[in-house]
Amino acid sequence: MRRFLYFDVLGSDFPGVLLICSVLCFLFTGCNTCVGIVSNPGGSGVVTVTNPSTCSVPAVKGNLRPRINLSRALAATPSRVRHIYVTLRGIQANPNASADDDSGGWIELAPELAHKPLQFDLLAQSEESCPPNLLVPTAVPADVYRQIRLQISPNEPASDHSVLEQNACGEIGFNCTVTEEGDVRTINVGGSPALINITSAQIADGFFSVAPNRDADLEITLSGYSLLSLPATQAPELVPTFTATLVPPCAPR
Numbered sequence: 028m029r030r031f032l033y034f035d036v037l038g039s040d041f042p043g044v045l046l047i048c049s050v051l052c053f054l055f056t057g058c059n060t061c062v063g064i065v066s067n068p069g070g071s072g073v074v075t076v077t078n079p080s081t082c083s084v085p086a087v088k089g090n091l092r093p094r095i096n097l098s099r100a101l102a103a104t105p106s107r108v109r110h111i112y113v114t115l116r117g118i119q120a121n122p123n124a125s126a127d128d129d130s131g132g133w134i135e136l137a138p139e140l141a142h143k144p145l146q147f148d149l150l151a152q153s154e155e156s157c158p159p160n161l162l163v164p165t166a167v168p169a170d171v172y173r174q175i176r177l178q179i180s181p182n183e184p185a186s187d188h189s190v191l192e193q194n195a196c197g198e199i200g201f202n203c204t205v206t207e208e209g210d211v212r213t214i215n216v217g218g219s220p221a222l223i224n225i226t227s228a229q230i231a232d233g234f235f236s237v238a239p240n241r242d243a244d245l246e247i248t249l250s251g252y253s254l255l256s257l258p259a260t261q262a263p264e265l266v267p268t269f270t271a272t273l274v275p276p277c278a279p280r
Contacts (some may be wrong), residue, residue: 117178231272
């Protein structure tokens with residue numbers, strides 16, 4: 028008989044839990060028992076397994092749903108720009124705060140975007156408990172994540188990139204601004220490659236934790252931005268500032 032015992036000790040007394048697990052390992056020796064721990068960053072990712080030659084630990088996952096919001100402070104700031112449309116083709120997270128774009132360990136948080144990109148209005152305001160730009164919950168490995176990146180569809184996408192079913196920017200590209208006068212202008216977002224990184228300094232507490240078999244929303248909030256003017260032959264560069272925090276799942280009204 029194989030038993031799997033998991034302890035979620037996020038925010039708990041980690042040394043105390045280790046002592047309990049040691050006792051359990053002693054009691055269940057010879058019973059083919061696995062004891063797994065998902066811990067806080069002080070002991071991140073610690074997994075203790077008894078009978079390692081015969082014990083196979085199943086992947087432990089939690090459900091995470093990204094959502095993109097506008098900060099109240101930014102919403103209250105007067106601006107001629109009424110809409111900033113940005114097309115996302117991926118949202119990923121990495122446990123390593125220093126991971127670069129070519130590093131391994133990037134986990135997909137919204138895999139459906141790779142096949143069906145979504146265009147978001149970063150300045151959209153909603154009073155609903157569940158904003159309209161909510162994505163589908165995704166099962167991701169239980170871990171502590173310290174970095175997020177947003178993959179942006181360039182205005183001239185590669186041939187293997189899916190296109191939008193509806194495009195608020197029209198024929199000028201997939202990322203644009205719309206002013207209060209109705210002027211639509213193409214913008215460049217994220218450089219080349221088109222990526223926006225949300226570092227640990229921009230994540231509440233420097234990390235977010237995905238707990239086993241639990242549901243949570245990852246709230247990604249636009250807290251500021253600037254539009255860099257470039258030569259007349261080039262589109263302005265959008266430089267956004269995002270913050271991120273883990274919140275309970277929103278409930279539709």
